[in-house]
Amino acid sequence: xxxxxxxxxxxxxxxxxxxxxxxxxxxxxxxxxxxxxxxxxxxxxxxxxxxxxxxxxxxxxxxxxxxxxxxxxxxxxxxxxxxxxxxxxxxxxxxxxxxxxxxxxxxxxxxxxxxxxxxxxxxxxxxxxxxxxxxxxxxxxxxxxxxxxxxxxxxxxxxxxxxxxxxxxxxxxxxxxxxxxxxxxxxxxxxxxxxxxxxxxxxxxxxxxxxxxxxxxxxxxxxxxxxxxxxxxxxxxxxxxxxxxxxxxxxxxxxxxxxxxxxxxxxxxxxxxxxxxxxxxxxxxxxxxxxxxxxxxxxxxxxxxxxxxxxxxxxxxxxxxxxxxxxxxxxxxxxxxxxxxxxxxxxxxxxxxxxxxxxxxxxxxxxxxxxxxxxxxxxxxxxxxxxxxxxxxxxxxxxxxxxxxxxxxxxxxxxxxxxxxxxxxxxxxx
Numbered sequence: 468x469x470x471x472x473x474x475x476x477x478x479x480x481x482x483x484x485x486x487x488x489x490x491x492x493x494x495x496x497x498x499x500x501x502x503x504x505x506x507x508x509x510x511x512x513x514x515x516x517x518x519x520x521x522x523x524x525x526x527x528x529x530x531x532x533x534x535x536x537x538x539x540x541x542x543x544x545x546x547x548x549x550x551x552x553x554x555x556x557x558x559x560x561x562x563x564x565x566x567x568x569x570x571x572x573x574x575x576x577x578x579x580x581x582x583x584x585x586x587x588x589x590x591x592x593x594x595x596x597x598x599x600x601x602x603x604x605x606x607x608x609x610x611x612x613x614x615x616x617x618x619x620x621x622x623x624x625x626x627x628x629x630x631x632x633x634x635x636x637x638x639x640x641x642x643x644x645x646x647x648x649x650x651x652x653x654x655x656x657x658x659x660x661x662x663x664x665x666x667x668x669x670x671x672x673x674x675x676x677x678x679x680x681x682x683x684x685x686x687x688x689x690x691x692x693x694x695x696x697x698x699x700x701x702x703x704x705x706x707x708x709x710x711x712x713x714x715x716x717x718x719x720x721x722x723x724x725x726x727x728x729x730x731x732x733x734x735x736x737x738x739x740x741x742x743x744x745x746x747x748x749x750x751x752x753x754x755x756x757x758x759x760x761x762x763x764x765x766x767x768x769x770x771x772x773x774x775x776x777x778x779x780x781x782x783x784x785x786x787x788x789x790x791x792x793x794x795x796x797x798x799x800x801x802x803x804x805x806x807x808x809x810x811x812x813x814x815x816x817x818x819x820x821x822x823x824x825x826x827x828x829x830x831x832x833x834x835x836x837x838x839x840x841x842x843x844x845x846x847x848x849x850x851x852x853x854x855x856x857x858x859x860x861x862x863x864x865x866x867x868x869x870x871x872x873x874x875x876x877x878x879x880x881x882x883x884x885x886x887x888x889x890x891x892x893x894x895x896x897x
Contacts, residue, residue, distance in 0.1 A: 490660070493659075498559055500788075566658055568653050576601075576605060577624075578606060580611070580621035580623055586878055588666070591627070593673070594629075594632075597790075607868055629672070631799055640801075649682075667692070669693050674696035688878065691825070691870060708836075719831060720834045737800045755787050760783045763858070771862065775855075777864060816843065817843060823846050825848070826850050828862060829855060
């Protein structure tokens with residue numbers, strides 16, 4: 468044995484690389500941003516918000532961007548009644564880690580179920596999101612749950628921060644979502660040791676996730692989307708395909724058209740001039756609050772904070788605090804410039820038989836009818852919810868968990884750890 472070890476050591480030295488490939492090391496991580504609080508609080512308190520008498524067009528609503536009343540309320544709460552230590556403690560209730568893959572430092576949540584047969588689940592956020600938008604659903608998904616059919620499932624939940632967001636290092640300027648997808652697949656398979664896994668993705672995460680669904684068809688074995696980076700159809704497209712919409716779909720279509728026509732200013736700015744907004748607001752917390760708070764509010768269900776929603780003013784303040792205190796507002800904005808032209812117009816079937824699920828939330832800002840979604844993959848389920856918006860994990864966590872579990876039951880019941888043979892039976896649009 469000693470001789471064998473010596474031979475291996477000599478061979479390793481001669482070749483310059485280990486003979487056995489080692490997975491990147493994983494380090495436990497806790498959020499601690501308290502050192503930045505004094506500066507943040509000083510800037511908040513020394514930033515003046517116009518009074519009603521001083522304001523220009525104080526009656527202007529959210530269709531024109533952040534309202535004066537909402538900004539004033541948010542600033543007052545941030546300054547006088549916002550406990551960052553409490554928010555930080557809640558975020559730290561989920562297990563977090565960092566690792567290095569290639570040149571990229573990757574921050575991620577990895578909350579494991581107690582069950583040995585737990586289903587690996589990758590959740591991918593977008594902008595202006597972070598791991599925060601999934602915190603309400605992470606621990607419930609790790610708990611064993613029995614379906615009406617008697618199938619008991621639970622999940623090992625993994626939520627990475629996108630490159631350039633929060634505690635993940637900013638990537639090179641020409642980095643694309645394809646590379647992020649490869650990075651996340653490496654995280655799941657080589658770092659965490661899951662040979663196959665399920666996935667949910669939204670916003671920019673949906674572009675990353677769908678490209679993974681296309682490219683890693685032996686590892687991504689089921690996917691739930693609420694968004695696609697495919698250009699949504701117009702009312703004329705809907706009519707040309709003889710698609711009849713119900714009341715929920717009519718609302719979502721109108722929201723989609725509003726987003727495509729009158730809510731693209733941020734998209735153009737961040738795609739073509741990311742440093743203008745990135746540098747202007749980098750050390751301007753009230754500026755970030757006005758900009759991000761307006762977008763989060765507009766994109767959410769108008770009933771946010773009521774019913775099943777856990778999206779409140781405190782949620783918005785936590786989201787902005789995370790961007791500000793980590794100094795990643797600018798690098799997160801660059802997500803758009805790094806992936807210019809990502810929206811596709813040609814709906815083509817992904818080369819995979821992995822089941823695909825879709826959840827429509829009434830107040831989301833993009834609309835893809837079932838006939839369009841069916842063109843993209845092996846569609847098993849298309850569900851609609853009459854409550855919720857762009858941030859499903861915050862807008863309607865109960866429905867989000869329900870839909871993830873539906874995917875999990877299908878995955879477990881059909882043994883989709885093996886490459887399956889299910890077929891798409893949903894009618895497609897022209």
